[in-house]
Amino acid sequence: xxxxxxxxxxxxxxxxxxxxxxxxxxxxxxxxxxxxxxxxxxxxxxxxxxxxxxxxxxxxxxxxxxxxxxxxxxxxxxxxxxxxxxxxxxxxxxxxxxxxxxxxxxxxxxxxxxxxxxxxxxxxxxxxxxxxxxxxxxxxxxxxxxxxxxxxxxxxxxxxxxxxxxxxxxxxxxxxxxxxxxxxxxxxxxxxxxxxxxxxxxxxxxxxxxxxxxxxxxxxxxxxxxxxxxxxxxxxxxxxxxxxxxxxxxxxxxxxxxxxxxxxxxxxxxxxxxxxxxxxxxxxxxxxxxxxxxxxxxxxxxxxxxxxxxxxxxxxxxxxxxxxxxxxxxxxxxxxxxxxxxxxxxxxxxxxxxxxxxxxxxxxxxxxxxxxxxxxxxxxxxxxxxxxxxxxxxxxxxxx
Amino acid sequence: xxxxxxxxxxxxxxxxxxxxxxxxxxxxxxxxxxxxxxxxxx
Numbered sequence: 001x002x003x004x005x006x007x008x009x010x011x012x013x014x015x016x017x018x019x020x021x022x023x024x025x026x027x028x029x030x031x032x033x034x035x036x037x038x039x040x041x042x043x044x045x046x047x048x049x050x051x052x053x054x055x056x057x058x059x060x061x062x063x064x065x066x067x068x069x070x071x072x073x074x075x076x077x078x079x080x081x082x083x084x085x086x087x088x089x090x091x092x093x094x095x096x097x098x099x100x101x102x103x104x105x106x107x108x109x110x111x112x113x114x115x116x117x118x119x120x121x122x123x124x125x126x127x128x129x130x131x132x133x134x135x136x137x138x139x140x141x142x143x144x145x146x147x148x149x150x151x152x153x154x155x156x157x158x159x160x161x162x163x164x165x166x167x168x169x170x171x172x173x174x175x176x177x178x179x180x181x182x183x184x185x186x187x188x189x190x191x192x193x194x195x196x197x198x199x200x201x202x203x204x205x206x207x208x209x210x211x212x213x214x215x216x217x218x219x220x221x222x223x224x225x226x227x228x229x230x231x232x233x234x235x236x237x238x239x240x241x242x243x244x245x246x247x248x249x250x251x252x253x254x255x256x257x258x259x260x261x262x263x264x265x266x267x268x269x270x271x272x273x274x275x276x277x278x279x280x281x282x283x284x285x286x287x288x289x290x291x292x293x294x295x296x297x298x299x300x301x302x303x304x305x306x307x308x309x310x311x312x313x314x315x316x317x318x319x320x321x322x323x324x325x326x327x328x329x330x331x332x333x334x335x336x337x338x339x340x341x342x343x344x345x346x347x348x349x350x351x352x353x354x355x356x357x358x359x360x361x362x363x364x365x366x367x368x369x370x371x372x373x374x375x376x377x378x379x380x381x382x383x384x385x386x387x388x389x390x391x392x393x394x395x396x397x398x399x400x
Numbered sequence: 401x402x403x404x405x406x407x408x409x410x411x412x413x414x415x416x417x418x419x420x421x422x423x424x425x426x427x428x429x430x431x432x433x434x435x436x437x438x439x440x441x442x
Binding site for chain 1: 426
């Protein structure tokens with residue numbers, strides 16, 4: 001391999017997957033299996049990074065040592081370590097996601113980025129938040145070295161997630177039931193579906209319709225629809241492939257998409273699109289913030305607390321995708337959709353009552369109109385971050 | 401005929417496996433001939 005990005009169409013990738021399955025399949029001892037998977041995960045990164053894999057291995061050992069320092073019986077030390085480790089991860093994340101910033105202030109940091117890119121550091125950072133919070137808050141014991149590797153850099157989830165909750169990872173069975181013919185077929189079906197979506201359907205849309213909004217009118221409204229469909233096909237393909245490989249190697253891999261084009265409002269949309277990210281946001285930003293705001297206000301501003309929590313959560317979500325004005329605007333746009341949706345639901349509940357609201361939700365006409373509106377609202381949000389239109393906003397000239 | 405094949409577990413399995421093979425073949429075809437292959441073919 002030795003490439004600078006993970007190519008799912010390469011023969012070497014699939015040879016690696018086949019080798020991983022053949023190595024892991026016959027192992028019955030949980031301990032050996034855990035170590036074998038850790039070696040497979042490190043070997044995968046090593047294929048791309050060659051000798052630079054030592055930085056990843058060193059980082060993972062350091063991460064494991066930090067997790068063991070988060071002991072609940074020494075709360076002051078744990079708090080300091082937790083904060084320092086969070087700051088280091090944030091700094092690496094900013095280097096990874098803010099190319100302008102580090103090129104301007106520390107050009108030598110450029111060499112770090114290919115290493116961070118191969119492991120998909122934006123996802124690793126979120127997994128770090130999950131595991132460090134879980135250990136710091138005493139929900140889980142610190143993981144051992146192989147578990148730290150297997151949780152932070154699972155090779156089949158490096159390309160584009162999903163993000164597994166640490167509590168779910170920690171409680172999954174060490175050895176899964178033997179892989180039968182039907183289970184194997186289901187895994188191959190997911191992989192085939194993913195490859196077909198990405199390399200046939202998304203590829204055709206990309207070549208026939210997508211111009212990154214350069215074509216202008218009259219293609220624009222058509223491209224707007226297909227840009228969203230293309231993104232869904234391309235992105236969900238990665239998740240299908242990850243879920244399929246996960247089944248073959250016996251590593252639980254969360255589902256990430258549930259027909260998001262059928263979402264009837266923005267809250268529903270975020271329960272269907274990039275589900276593992278939206279669950280992460282809910283667990284780690286939205287709920288803690290909403291709870292804190294409710295406590296601070298004595299519980300009297302429920303709608304206001306939820307709205308502020310939505311706003312902060314999705315502005316951060318935008319910045320997680322990329323530290324840029326466009327992605328901040330995208331986050332604000334989605335937050336606005338969520339706030340309006342939540343307020344409208346509260347308004348309908350007050351006006352129609354529970355039974356009336358249920359009748360409203362069951363109305364087929366309203367449902368399909370809302371599906372179309374939600375589809376268009378999300379399709380428009382992609383203009384903020386894709387192609388020519390994204391480049392034309394006035395704020396593009398403002399540097400951080 | 402498809403319904404008869406679908407009626408048996410082995411038939412269902414074979415149909416699903418066949419559909420997997422067809423999709424992978426199409427992925428391979430597009431990789432070899434380019435994404436616009438279907439468009440040009442018609």
